[in-house]
Every structure is written in structure tokens, then in C-alpha cells.
Amino acid sequence: MSAVWLHVGQCGNQIGEEWWQILTRENVPHAEADRYPFCSPDGKLSAICVDSEPKVVRKLQKQVKSGSFRKNNLIVGKRGRGNNWAYGYHGLHSANEKNLLERTMESLRKEVERRDCYCGTMLFHSLSGGTGAGLGSRLCEAIRDENSLGQILTVTVAPHQAGESPLQHYNSLLCLSWLQRHVDGVLLFQNDAVLRRTAALLGKKAPVSDMQPQVSLSAMNTYVASCLAGLFYPLKAFTTGSGISVGMEPWELLRSACPMPTMRFLHLAQACKRQEWGLSHHVKSDSEPLRWGTVFWDSLASSVVHSLPRESHAGQPHYSTSVLAVARSYQEDTFLLSRDSVLRKLKQAYHEAYPWNPFSLSCWTDSLNIVEPGCHSHLLTICANHGSSAELLQQVVARAEAMYETNAYLHWYWRYGCEEADFQQAFETLCSVADDYSRLGE
Structure with a gap:
């Protein structure tokens, strides 16, 4: 607690x-x-x-x-x-x-x-x-x-x-x-x-x-x-x-x-699939659940990385300082069997920035899928400290700066106690963080 x-x-x-x-x-x-x-x-x-x-x-x-x-x-x-x-x-x-x-x-x-x-x-x-x-x-x-x-x-x-x-x-x-x-x-x-x-x-x-x-x-x-x-x-x-x-x-x-204190922004993605066995008369062998489970995990990993922003608008690839995968399934063993394949796919997609870091890619597993409890389902949740955060920070700074230079709406902030120093410090802080993320992989 x-x-x-x-x-x-x-x-x-x-x-x-x-x-x-x-x-x-x-x-x-x-x-x-x-x-x-x-x-x-x-x-x-x-x-x-x-x-x-x-x-x-x-x-x-x-x-x-x-x-x-x-x-x-x-x-x-x-x-x-x-x-x-x-x-x-x-x-x-x-x-x-x-x-x-x-x-x-x-x-x-x-x-x-x-x-x-x-x-x-x-x-x-x-x-x-x-x-x-x-x-x-x-x-x-x-x-x-x-x-x-x-x-x-x-x-x-x-x-x-x-x-x-x-x-x-x-x-x-x-x-x-x-x-x-x-x-x-x-x-x-x-x-x-x-x-x-x-x-x-x-x-x-x-x-x-x-x-x-x-x-x-x-x-x-x-x-x-x-x-x-x-x-x-x-x-x-x-x-x-x-x-x-x-x-x-x-x-x-x-x-x-969050291994780096200056980079604290985390990107999340998730995919969930329910396992169906097809026709009711189909007879499953003992090994078939594991085989199907492995196929499902590879498919889920592909689904997650498909939606991942791979590069900036300037064409520069995004890198990650760390990636955590959380796999939940009523057949927990199926992920362990396909673990190396899934993690390899994630490592390629998320572009590990620090190959010397032994803990840059971690995984947790559990047998309960809380999102779809009580059914044969697989859930894969990925949390990454990913360079795509720099894109948002840069967009926020650019648009806020354009408004700030024309004094647009600033009187509403002065009216309630905000000061110029608050804005200047905010611009400096976000520019610094965005630069740190942009330099990943150098």
C-alpha cells in the first residue's frame, strides 16, 4: 500500500x-x-x-x-x-x-x-x-x-x-x-x-x-x-x-x-488480442496452445511498433534510453517461449541509444489480463523513454514563442500573478530537454 x-x-x-x-x-x-x-x-x-x-x-x-x-x-x-x-x-x-x-x-x-x-x-x-x-x-x-x-x-x-x-x-x-x-x-x-x-x-x-x-x-x-x-x-x-x-x-x-534524470517523458503503447480456436470440432494437441500463443505475441509486438513514431519531421530517427514490456496472459509460458523474438523486435523498433546499458530493455509478465479478465487473451503494454517526446516539446515551444513575441493573451497571465521570468525559465527548460532527447544516439 x-x-x-x-x-x-x-x-x-x-x-x-x-x-x-x-x-x-x-x-x-x-x-x-x-x-x-x-x-x-x-x-x-x-x-x-x-x-x-x-x-x-x-x-x-x-x-x-x-x-x-x-x-x-x-x-x-x-x-x-x-x-x-x-x-x-x-x-x-x-x-x-x-x-x-x-x-x-x-x-x-x-x-x-x-x-x-x-x-x-x-x-x-x-x-x-x-x-x-x-x-x-x-x-x-x-x-x-x-x-x-x-x-x-x-x-x-x-x-x-x-x-x-x-x-x-x-x-x-x-x-x-x-x-x-x-x-x-x-x-x-x-x-x-x-x-x-x-x-x-x-x-x-x-x-x-x-x-x-x-x-x-x-x-x-x-x-x-x-x-x-x-x-x-x-x-x-x-x-x-x-x-x-x-x-x-x-x-x-x-x-x-527513467535512468537519466534530465529525461523523464515516457511513451506508452498497447495491443490486446483474444485467442480464438476456430471451429468447435477442432481437436487441439498439447503443444498447440503454446504455438498459437507464440504467434499471438509476435503479432502483438508488430501491432505495437506499427504505431510508434520512428523518426522526426526532419527525418532523424528517434532513439530510446530504456524500454519496458509488460506481458499479461492466461498462458504466461507462451510469452516466455517467444520472449527473445518479441524483445528483439522491440529493440530494433525503439532504437536503443545506450548499448552499454545492461538494463535498457526489461520485461514483466503475469497471468492475469485485467483489461479483458476471464477470457483467453494476450495483452502487451510497452513503456519507453523515447525520443519522440522531443517533437512535442519543440512544437509547444515554437507555438508558445510565436504567441509570446506578439504579446498575444499575455495580459490574462499577468492578471493572475504570472511573471515574465516564469515564461523565460519555461522556454529554457523545455529547449534543454528537447535538445537532450534530440542528441540520443549520437
Whole structure:
């Protein structure tokens, strides 16, 4: 029982809704012992849900199993933060509403005290909104100051490049720089990439048609949540002798995937296939399940690397400092038999930057696929510290800089306490990180 799960803003709580629905399913085998990393001793989820408006948090409370959340951990305000990082970071200048930051940190302290062993905080948020980006940045800073030994891992969603808000480039710039300074790892999801991946998955299941499958926001959030479940649902390898997980998966992930302190942005991809045996009269030999399992793992690896951005717009290949593969299947042995083939394929696709690093490619396995429990399925989740993060950072810097040079919308940031130094430091921080990623493989 090591983590506190913190959802901030509309996006953070919407992903949280899908995440907790997966974790609180009734039909998951041996789930009771595996729920300890997510629950307090009294059975309540160790989760804090924060938003400056009540609508999304109230919906989450209704959709997830009744009684799962602690009432005092559902923290809402009465007015939004105007999609403004400065407004979210500095908060209201009014005594009429108790500070969201104060209330959240108070709940966090109590959750930390309920932990048998507190190791860190998982924070879910977006880069574009005032609450998710601004308050999320302030919370990362406050949590780091108050619990300096605890780690912070964020689930961060970047907005569509086509535009969600006129202030999204400023918000992303400032939030990303705060994350680089105050957190240990960033699981970075880009809405455009999530949309493409979700559409591809829906397209496979939908009837053959010339029409592009419609992708709902809920479907995109479900994909993000399933990637997280593939990574963080307890594995037998990390359980104690009693069979109860202590929830070390997020922190073992950081040790595996963030070997370089200056590069903390992680790319996730996932593929899942259900194994079908064909006609009912077909008779399987003893070796056939293993043979079919090997075929499935090779197919899943190909599916994952197919969606991977291989090179920059300038034609330069992307490299990785580290790659972690998590394989879940009711036939765990089938992955072990095809392990070398799968890892070789991943190594070629992700372009290992440091061949001298003996731990640059790791794999975890488990017999329970939490995403599709109770069926013959294979799930492969890949987390990589990948150079494609530089593309996003460079785009954010370029677009924010173009607006900054014309003084566009800056008065909204000065109005709520932001200063020029905040922007200058943010530009320098992200340019430095992007350069580090761009130099991988040299």
C-alpha cells in the first residue's frame, strides 16, 4: 500500500472514472489481495478527486462502485479556472472559497498517514486546462516540498495540435516545465496519437466499411486507462510471501524507464488480442496452445511498433534510453517461449541509444489480463523513454514563442500573478530537454 492516486481537473477525473471502473470490477479473479495498493485499510479507495467545478467529479462518483470514494476526498470548487495556467496555479484572490490547494493537500496528508508505507503520488491531469495544468503544477510543487522522499509520477494528456483552447500552448509550456522540475516521471499521452490508436482498435472490431469509426472521448479515456492497468495492476513478481501486493509497480517502472534524470517523458503503447480456436470440432494437441500463443505475441509486438513514431519531421530517427514490456496472459509460458523474438523486435523498433546499458530493455509478465479478465487473451503494454517526446516539446515551444513575441493573451497571465521570468525559465527548460532527447544516439 504505497501510493496515493490524485485526479486533477476535468481530464484527470474523466480518465480516473475509466481507471477506477477497471480496478473495481467484480469479475476479476483473485482481485481482493491485489486491491491493497489502491485501497485504505477501511476499504475506501486511496484516491483524491479535485476540480474547480463539480460536474465531472459528481459523475465519476456515480459511475464507480458506490461507496468507493471517501467523501472528504472529493474536492470541488464553484467556478472554473478559465483554461488559464496562471489562474489555476495561483488560485482565487478571494476569501469566499477555501483554497483548492489547501483542501487537496489536507486530504493528501491524511491519505499518506493511512498508508502502511508511502512511496509516492500518482497524479492524473491534462496540459491544456486551467485546473489540470495550473493547479496540477502547483500540487506537484507542493507535494515535492512536503514529501521530499516520496516519488511523483504523472499521467499527463497533451491537447490536440489542431487546437482545443487559444491558451493551450502557454498552458502546456508552463506545465511541462514545472513537471520537468518537480516530478520523477511523466507518462505522456498525446490526444492526436490516442485518437489514431483508438480509431484503429475500433476499426478492427467494427464491420468493414468505408466510414471512419466514430471515436468518443470515453473510448479514448478507456484506452489510456487500459494502458495504465497493463502497467500498474499488481504482478505476482512484486507480491509478498503472503500473496498481497504492496504496490511497487509505479516505482519499479521509474527505476526501469527513467535512468537519466534530465529525461523523464515516457511513451506508452498497447495491443490486446483474444485467442480464438476456430471451429468447435477442432481437436487441439498439447503443444498447440503454446504455438498459437507464440504467434499471438509476435503479432502483438508488430501491432505495437506499427504505431510508434520512428523518426522526426526532419527525418532523424528517434532513439530510446530504456524500454519496458509488460506481458499479461492466461498462458504466461507462451510469452516466455517467444520472449527473445518479441524483445528483439522491440529493440530494433525503439532504437536503443545506450548499448552499454545492461538494463535498457526489461520485461514483466503475469497471468492475469485485467483489461479483458476471464477470457483467453494476450495483452502487451510497452513503456519507453523515447525520443519522440522531443517533437512535442519543440512544437509547444515554437507555438508558445510565436504567441509570446506578439504579446498575444499575455495580459490574462499577468492578471493572475504570472511573471515574465516564469515564461523565460519555461522556454529554457523545455529547449534543454528537447535538445537532450534530440542528441540520443549520437
